[in-house]
Amino acid sequence: MGSTQDLDYPQIIFQYINGFLVSKVLFTACELGVFDLLLESGEPLSSDAIAAHLGTSPSGTERLLDACVGLKLLAVEVTREGACYRNTEISNLYLTKSSPKSQYHIMMYYSNTVYLCWHYLTDAVREGRNQYERAFGNSSKDPFGAMYRSEEEMLKFMAGQNSIWSICGRDVLAAFDLSPFRHIYDLGGGGGALAQACVSVYPNSTVAIYDLPKVVQVAKEWFVPSEERQITFHEG
């Protein structure tokens, strides 16, 4: 920063300006299932084959795939028959729906909810409040009303939270020695990912999750197996 080179050509500014384009390329390739298709196929595919499988436009698909190559999310092999695309190792691990480390759900939440809210960031700073009202018509006094505006939206949000915990949960927990504690309380514990990391790092602990009734119901149904005896739920 601040070097003569940066002052002549401010690379960092252009990187920041283009940040939203990069986010949306990643989100869109995930949403359309590009990485899932390439994982399943087990072999590199041409842009036309990918477009045919996904039901997308050939021209739009080719441009999206080349953008992903530029971001090193895909690799391309050019043969006599043309260009064929395959996943990189990172894409297989983090961008496919079926991977245990998948970040798919948090990306969908960011892409479809947070992205639109941030369109109104200038208003948010002027007014000092969130922009759920402009973005979704929900009162800004009820942020969870927007996040949980449908069961599908709530599921996406909870799955999104869980996907981040699946990567950094153990590291966060290992930063503190919680072994002297037998009973751990998780206020607003949502889908229970932190609780599951807790009982995995501290096998002698029990975790009591407190959250809204509808969150607890969804967490029990979708995220925490009923045979998990160390985690209990409390609606509040």
Add this chain to the structure above:
Amino acid sequence: MGSTQDLDYPQIIFQYINGFLVSKVLFTACELGVFDLLLESGEPLSSDAIAAHLGTSPSGTERLLDACVGLKLLAVEVTREGACYRNTEISNLYLTKSSPKSQYHIMMYYSNTVYLCWHYLTDAVREGRNQYERAFGNSSKDPFGAMYRSEEEMLKFMAGQNSIWSICGRDVLAAFDLSPFRHIYDLGGGGGALAQACVSVYPNSTVAIYDLPKVVQVAKEWFVPSEERQITFHEG
């Protein structure tokens, strides 16, 4: 990429996911005039003073300023009286409205027009066409109809194009030897920034700009000084 470390904690993916947040922090700080205020004041200002000057909320302003510090767009000095913020060298040069190298206009165009179009990137790839219709109600067959949907919007777009040329115009032109050519034609030459770079690099050349009548009118009025004899305009 693909190192064990990246595979354990995919830094690059999180950087891509957060790209749009970074863009909007930069755009919003520019739009609210944070960098202009700090340039004019000539001394570091507290968050409260900045909020009072800009008419923004104290809490939102403080969070925005701290985000800018994180991005190295602002520097902070913590004194006994509290934290005071000042521009970095790069911000003074590229993020203030009055700088000859200002990127303000292209950022406003990206923030208020492109950002919303890209919200529909998934639809764009499915359908193979731009999303001006979903974003602004303009027909996708008429992209310039959306860009030029008001004179203000057209001015922003043209000023935005010019701000990029002000940084890289000379380098682009110097990549080719155009000195044998006396008459240069610029189709869709817009605000005339490329033409101005041309006559500056090749002082013996003349440039004829062809563009839509309303673009030519705005270019003459706002961007190309009337005493500039080497540049002519043609409406078409």
